[in-house]
Amino acid sequence: MALFSRRKKTADPSTVEEDAAVPSAPAEDAAATGAPEETVPNVGISVQAFRGVGADAGPEVAAPVDEQSSSGLEDDAPEEPVVAPRREPTINVIETEKPRLPLASALPPEDTHTIEGLKDNVLLREALAEIAEGASNEELLGVMRQSMQGHLYLRVYGDAGQQINDGEALSVAVIREDEKSFLLAFTSGAALRAAVDAEEDPAATSAMAQPVGLIYQQVIDGGFTGIIIDNASAPHRVVFPTELLQQALDQGDPAMxxxxxxxxxxxxxxxxxxxxxxxxxxxxxxxxxxxxxxxxxxxxxxxxxxxxxxxxxxxxxxxxxxxxxxxxxxxxxxxxxxxxxxxxxxxxxxxxxxxxxxxxxxxxxxxxxxxxxxxxx
Structure with missing residues (x-):
């Protein structure tokens, strides 16, 4: 495996920046970095699971999201819920029409581990597999709904366990473009490998597993512009702006x-x-x-x-x-x-x-x- 090689020193030591352009929509074919022409040496990925990223894990920015960088999701996000009626509601059968996006199987998928020790977020990975060039807003919202469970994985430069033991802020990977910053997260070990394989100068990295709700809250609290899930797996990736994450958490149970x-x-x-x-x-x-x-x-x-x-x-x-x-x-x-x-x-x-x-x-x-x-x- 390989790591980000072009890193800048910033005032916040807990973030590592990548020099790549941020995809404005999940269907765009813009990878974080170009894959090197020569073979990249294999570097093992250590696996760690922690409860928190750390208070200093995000950059001190609060850049607004414009219409192009928001993936166009806000317009089709669910409206504010209607108020519950005062009288006892009528219960009726409502036939299901043809869905606007593929529905999942009634039974959950079997657990998979594409890297030993990492349990893949199979539901989210399968939802992303449905995303192609020109994905509709309904399809993107379908990805969001399937993200409201399980874990995601963050890339940590160096030994995450050692950083925790030493009381250091974790060096999590982000992408920065101008004043915008996006946390990188991954659905599976395979998606994580794809990201590190794209790097030109390999170095040690750790994979840190956290519940999705905690990661989304970290994006909000850390002042990020949004989150990119499976950034090196285009077109099967997605960009969610912070505003959409906030709405999703506000409307549902943060613990999922x-x-x-x-x-x-x-x-x-x-x-x-x-x-x-x-x-x-x-x-x-x-x-x-x-x-x-x-x-x-x-x-x-x-x-x-x-x-x-x-x-x-x-x-x-x-x-x-x-x-x-x-x-x-x-x-x-x-x-x-x-x-x-x-x-x-x-x-x-x-x-x-x-x-x-x-x-x-x-x-x-x-x-x-x-x-x-x-x-x-």
Missing amino acids: VLKSLVSAPREPDTAARVGEALAKKKVWVAVSDGTNGAPVGIAEAHTADGKRFLQVFSHPLEVVALGRDDRPMPFEPEQLAKVLSSHSELAGVIVDSAGPSLAVERDSLGPVLVLAVDLGD
């Missing part, structure tokens, strides 16, 4: 508990753990106002054996992914408890029906139903 549970390989207690999370975490429901003749109310789903399930979502982007005219509406645990207790015909809930999804039946929703008892329903 539900999405992470549904997206992980199934365990015997997965449904029970989702039931516990639903008793604590706000979810979203899909609301139709009757446009195009659709039933007015909250969407439910019917299984082949006739069971009825309320559709709930871990993030409003999960509603957008279905490609319907529904609007995402926030639903607190107490509201969910009231609906389930008032509609005994509902067999349970389906979480994130755009996939990966999970049907959770009533016998796993005890913690939620207890809330209805506490409310006197």
Whole structure:
């Protein structure tokens, strides 16, 4: 493997700059650096997992994002959620129209490790694989929704473990262009290898794994312009501006508990753990106002054996992914408890029906139903 070779000294020792141009959109064919013509020596990548990057990991900048560098996502981002109705909502079946982007399989993918010790973010990697030249805003939002779970990886120059032990700020890799700065993150060991293979002067580097929510928050708190995911894997990469990351975290659970549970390989207690999370975490429901003749109310789903399930979502982007005219509406645990207790015909809930999804039946929703008892329903 190889590393960035053209590094500048800056006032912030915790960042390492790359001299490459920043891609203005994920579909552009502009790599961070050109691949060297001669064979690059192999340099091993050490793997470290830490809870935090460190307070000094980001540059002291706060550059605005213009329309070209923002990938055009803001215009199609979900609108502010509608206010929950005061009366008990009507629950109706809303048929799914043809989606605007490929939906994922109901079952989560199997874990893969393209570098020993690094668990790939397979869902995000597969979403990026759908990105091509001229990707639509809907496709980019589909990538964003699949990023709301799991881990991403940061490149750290030198030995990350030693830097932590010595109390030093981690030398994480960023790209800077004029006043803009972008943190680099990776979905997999293969994407990380592609980035270091593109370097001309190899040096030691470490890979640091962190939950996506922490990395997105670091981009926001560190004053970055945005984040580039899999920068050396064009066209299968994406640029997310900080404003979009802030909106995504504000609208969802920063810990991404539900999405992470549904997206992980199934365990015997997965449904029970989702039931516990639903008793604590706000979810979203899909609301139709009757446009195009659709039933007015909250969407439910019917299984082949006739069971009825309320559709709930871990993030409003999960509603957008279905490609319907529904609007995402926030639903607190107490509201969910009231609906389930008032509609005994509902067999349970389906979480994130755009996939990966999970049907959770009533016998796993005890913690939620207890809330209805506490409310006197």
